Structure formats: structure tokens, C-alpha cells
Amino acid sequence: MLLVFALGVVIWSIGALMRAPVRQRMVMLTILWGAVVIINLTLPEGTPLREVTGGDARGWLVFGGLVALGLAYQAGLARLRARVGAPVPASALAAGGAGLSDTELNRYARHIILREVGGAGQKRLKAAKVLVIGAGGLGSPALMYLAAAGVGTIGVVDDDVVDGTNLQRQIIHTDARIGMPKVFSAQEQMAALNPFITVRPYNRRLDEETARALIAEYDLVLDGTDNFDTRYMVNRACAALGKPLIAAAITQWEGQISLYDPAQDGPCYECVFPERPAPGLVPACAEAGVIGPLPGVLGSMMAVEAVKAITGAGEGPRGQLLIYDALHGETRRITARPRPGCAACGGGQAPPGAAPSAAPGERAGA
Numbered sequence: 001m002l003l004v005f006a007l008g009v010v011i012w013s014i015g016a017l018m019r020a021p022v023r024q025r026m027v028m029l030t031i032l033w034g035a036v037v038i039i040n041l042t043l044p045e046g047t048p049l050r051e052v053t054g055g056d057a058r059g060w061l062v063f064g065g066l067v068a069l070g071l072a073y074q075a076g077l078a079r080l081r082a083r084v085g086a087p088v089p090a091s092a093l094a095a096g097g098a099g100l101s102d103t104e105l106n107r108y109a110r111h112i113i114l115r116e117v118g119g120a121g122q123k124r125l126k127a128a129k130v131l132v133i134g135a136g137g138l139g140s141p142a143l144m145y146l147a148a149a150g151v152g153t154i155g156v157v158d159d160d161v162v163d164g165t166n167l168q169r170q171i172i173h174t175d176a177r178i179g180m181p182k183v184f185s186a187q188e189q190m191a192a193l194n195p196f197i198t199v200r201p202y203n204r205r206l207d208e209e210t211a212r213a214l215i216a217e218y219d220l221v222l223d224g225t226d227n228f229d230t231r232y233m234v235n236r237a238c239a240a241l242g243k244p245l246i247a248a249a250i251t252q253w254e255g256q257i258s259l260y261d262p263a264q265d266g267p268c269y270e271c272v273f274p275e276r277p278a279p280g281l282v283p284a285c286a287e288a289g290v291i292g293p294l295p296g297v298l299g300s301m302m303a304v305e306a307v308k309a310i311t312g313a314g315e316g317p318r319g320q321l322l323i324y325d326a327l328h329g330e331t332r333r334i335t336a337r338p339r340p341g342c343a344a345c346g347g348g349q350a351p352p353g354a355a356p357s358a359a360p361g362e363r364a365g366a
Helices: 004-017 022-042 048-052 057-085 090-095 102-107 118-127 141-151 165-167 183-191 206-216 228-241 293-313
Strands: 129-133 153-157 198-202 220-223 243-251 254-260 318-325 329-337
Touching: 004 022, 022 048, 022 057, 048 118, 102 243, 118 293, 141 153, 141 183, 141 293, 183 198, 183 329, 206 228, 220 228, 220 293, 228 243, 228 293, 243 293, 293 318
Parallel strands: 129 153, 129 220, 153 198, 220 243
Antiparallel strands: 243 254, 254 318, 318 329
């Protein structure tokens, strides 16, 4: 057997010295392996040539199979790497051509080659209008990724200014912009990231009248606010106007997110949380603390769900409350159904007790 391996090394070395292609050297080794297998299958046991080549074809067959599997895996990996790193085909870019400039086609190429998005989905993103309420911990990553994704019109509502304590987690703002209204700070950062979008800053606190009028102008609403009054107000406006609402919340190490869409037979926020928690039950981040990257996780999830909702890709968390526990690295889902008699959306028929009746851990990352 050692003689066979030695002969293989000689064949490979001679081929290398002669600068023969690797494919040709592999063919020569394959011929050697085939000859050895034939010898061990055809010659009688005890024959000197069979003994010197191992004496049993089974070992060579197993060896050949393992080598073949290894080469197949290596070839598949090489093809996968080439596919990932290859330039986007012109045909794929052309599919999304109408309404997108050449620069935009190049910018969003990794979206366009996704089967679930494609050129049509990218055009829907460009045509979409998304309103983000809150430019804090949750709004920061959501706004950045919506801008990067090419959402054509992004509204941002917040009446607060950038404070030094925000910068531990609110990544859209900078130290140089401390004291600036958050909506203008966010606008500056989003415009620097993507000049092909329109950002509409609303430096104000919402009330019922302005909330409904403002939400009516948009296709989708993301709520990352830090108080329950605003959450219930925004939910009622969205339910009345038939606008889908993506809302997330965080506290300490835990976060939650859902898509509230009663117009599509899902529950609204008030179906799931019909009552506010008792005062003091859910302390603010300033009182309870929050780990810095957590709003980044939940805010990014909000952006993902927004892109999915706009393009129609995959399935969103409509009718499900997704809870993420960062401290223990766990996620779980709770089924949520329309609540009969819901004051916000009217609800639907659902078994009693189908949804949580309170909002544990409910606090936005301001």
C-alpha cells in the first residue's frame, strides 16, 4: 500500500515540475487508483502484486469515496463563494430598471438579486412612505436601515433633543449633535447615508388630531415611543385608518415586537394589551436601565418587518408577539388574536384568554 502512495506522490511531483494543470494530475491519480482497485478485484489472493497494493479492494473503494466526497464539497464551496462574490448580472439589474437610476441599481443590487425582493420589490420600497414615531433607541436603527434599504419617503416624529445619556444606545445621533432636535439629527444622518430618499422631520409631540392627519399620509407606521399614552393613541389612529403598525418595546434585557394589522384580520395593539400597566410597574429605562445593543436588535427587526411588509416577502409577525430575552439568548412567541369588543378596532371572534391581558416588560427604549 505504501508503494501505491509513493507512486502517487511521484506522479503528482512530476506533474508539478512539468507545470501540468491540477486537473490533469488528478486524472493521472484517478487512473492509478482505478488500476489498483482492478488489481485487487481480479488477481487471486496471495498474488505478490495484489499483496503489495493492499490485498483488498474494499479499503481502496472507501478511500476513493472519501476523496470524492471531499473534492465535491470543495468544488461546491468554491462555486458558492464565486456566486456570492460575483457581480450582479445585468439581466437581474435590468429587471428593476424602471424608476431606478443606474446608481440606485448598483446601490440596491443585493436586494434586487434576492428572489423575494427583486426589482419590483425595490421599486415598491422606493414608492413607499413609512412613518417612524420616536427617534430614540428603537427608532435609531430602524431609521438607519429603512434609509439604507431605499424606502422613498421616511417621516420621523419626535419632540426631544439629543442628550449625552442617549448616546449609549441611540446610534443615529452623535456627540457633536447634543442639544439638536432628534428629528433633525436623524435627518442629517439618514441623508448622509442615502441621498436618494426623502426624510420628513416632525419636531413635535403628537396629539389625537395631528396623529390621525399625519398617519393618513403614510403606508406603514413604526412605533418606538416611550410612553403608553402615545402608543394607544397611535394604535387607535392606525386601526381607524386601516394602516399596519409595527411596534416594539424594550426594558433592561428584554424586548418584544409585533405587527398589528386589524385590516388584515390581525389584532391591534389594544387587543393584545387592553389595559395599561399600573403606575410604577414598568419603570422607564432611566430608572431600570437597558443594555445598549438591545434596542439595536429590536429596532433592526422593526426595519426587517417593514421591508417585508412593503415588498410582500415572507411572513410577518401578524397575530404573534415575538419576545427576545438577550440575557439568556432566548426567543419565544405568543399567539395573539383579535379581542371581541376591542374599543380600538372592534376585534373579532376569538376564544377567551387567547391573548395576554397586560403588557409585561412593555417599555420603549427612549
